[in-house]
Amino acid sequence: MPRSGINTTLRKSLRPVHRTIASLLPLPARRRYLYLAGHGRLPRLNDPRSFTEKINWRIVHDRRPEIAWTCDKLAMKDYAIGLHAETGLEVPETLWSGDDLGAVLGRSFDRPWVLKPNHRSGLVHFGRAFEPLSADVVGSTSTWLRDDQSVLLGEWAYSQARKLLLIEEDIAAGEPLDDYKFLVFDGEVAVIQVDRGRFTNGHARTFYTADWKPAPVADIMPVGEPSPPPENLDAMVHAAQTLGRPYDFMRVDLYSTRGKIWLGELTPYPAGGTIQYEPREFDRYLGEQWTLPSLSTVSGR
Incomplete structure (x- = not known):
């Protein structure tokens, strides 16, 4: 069985145990424990280099006001509506x-x-x-x-x-839409993750470069077949970069249907940084795209 398959099986069977143990730990130790459960190694939170380590650094340290509202779905909608003139983005x-x-x-x-x-x-x-x-x-x-x-x-x-x-x-009217997830670093899209068939038994995931070249990357989800780019890819990239522009990193999720681009959500902590990418070089590559703020500029650490 591929390593990703083994890790997925273990994660599903042990998750309640991991969560019970983690709940007893202070935050830095909790995040190290959850990272160990997902990756099989401890994160370098004092010197994060990979993407998933930097997500966990953000979870432990970053309490800036501009991050505070990014997990509130209604606030996300207000943010996107305020940028409609620049992005053309529709909001459900x-x-x-x-x-x-x-x-x-x-x-x-x-x-x-x-x-x-x-x-x-x-x-x-x-x-x-x-x-x-x-x-x-x-x-x-x-x-x-x-x-x-x-x-x-x-x-x-x-x-x-x-x-x-x-x-x-x-907006899908009951039919699953492709979910386009743009990984935006300092206002630039580095990678596009496409989830097909979410909330179905056929859920699969494919990664692409910003110019839609398939990337040979896998995580915990089955790998989907490469597909043609959406006709409005350039407009989607522009919208994602506009929404992600104020942040050192933000994942911006969009849909394309009825000839329009629609807001999905913003995600500051994709999968909590607990899932493993194969090859691991991909995690390091994404980490190289992300320049974290200094500790002196974040509060509540």
Whole structure:
């Protein structure tokens, strides 16, 4: 079995144990432990060189105000709307937001929709147009507001996000769209990660250079087949670079559908820096693109 397959199996089977142990540790030790669980080695947090080490450095040290709002989905939307004239980027309409989903029990919407928490990632529920929001959905998502990944993982910006639920239009109308994830360093796209078939059993991932040359890279996901670039690639790169411009690093997720480019989200801590890339030289390459701020310019360390 390839090493990535072994690591994925171990990660899935041991994750509850890792998380239980990690929750007992102070933040720097916690991040070292989680990194060891994912990479099989300790990170150099005092002298980070690779991309994943620098993500963990950011988690431990960086408390700048410009990072604070980047895990709040509603704030991301406001940020993108403010740059619409420069990017042409569309933002999915928010149909409802609040802290009590029961307030819209039985309500339906005139288009497909998706329910997600405002303050964390990885939790979604899709609904059909004119499908009333059911008591089962309210019940099955009742723990979402209490699920705070900042408490366990120490990803500070999530702790700054408002604990709300939001329902927004599903721009894919129930069909999975390719998810284009642009890794932006100091306003320049270095790599594009394309996730195809997210939230399906066929989820696969492919990496490309900024000019759409396939990169022979793998992580924990199955590797997808190379595909032609989207027709509006140049416009997508421009939008991603504009949104990522204020940051030493930001991952900017976009979609392309109906002839328009749409905001997905911003991600300051991709996978918490815990997943391993193959070859490992790719992790080092991305790390070389990232110039971290000095400790004297970040607060709360």
